[in-house]
Amino acid sequence: MDALSNLHQRVSIAALEAPGPTSQQLDNMYRAAVRAPDHGAIQPWRxxxxxxxxxxxxxxxxxRAMAADQSLSPEQQTKFKNMPLRAPLIIVAIASTKDHPKVPRSEQVIAASCAVQNMLLAAHAQGLGAIWRTGELAYHPVVMEGLGLQEGEEIVGYLYVGTPMRERTAPQPDIDQFVSDWG
Ligand SMILES: Cc1cc2nc3c(=O)[nH]c(=O)nc-3n(C[C@H](O)[C@H](O)[C@H](O)COP(=O)(O)O)c2cc1C
Structure with missing residues (x-):
């Protein structure tokens, strides 16, 4: 697939199955991740x-995180326990921000987010399926601690990666809706 087709056609795939990416495919995704634009060359990601x-x-x-906040029905317990089983591989993308005289933390989180998008594109280019997820389990302190996040770190997303169970076609919105000339 050529580069522009990959950009125009990338879609998220929620229905994923084994196998997950090969080590070569995963390596390609990470090499794409670290080519994200990065003000100050901070590499604010892990x-x-x-x-x-x-x-x-x-x-x-x-x-454990959800049960700390509320009592859960058996169905809810099963739902939370099974969430990570929706793909053979989950990549936790962490913005690992540092104090910098010129680059605010918000820009570092943006850079880490660009790294995630690069990974989605690299996954799609290799015929893998992937979806970027967050939700309350990305921001819960029990989860953050359990995953070993340190001061200055936050989860920008869970990237679910695997083999697509079915095809999806990218919607093609009307670009003029978002673009205008100024001045
Ligand atoms: C920061 C971020 C968080 C997201 N969190 C979720 C999520 O928790 N659950 C979900 O179904 N989609 C989530 N999405 C949206 C999907 O990743 C995806 O973009 C959406 O389903 C549209 O599909 P498309 O990428 O093929 O257009 C999130 C997207 C972003 C950028």
């Missing part, structure tokens, strides 16, 4: 690969 049985551990962490 990533956790969660695959295999580690996904069950993540589900238990999700459950």
């Amino acid at each position: 990533f956790l690969n969660i695959a295999g049985d580690a996904r069950q551990k993540l589900g238990e962490l999700y459950l």
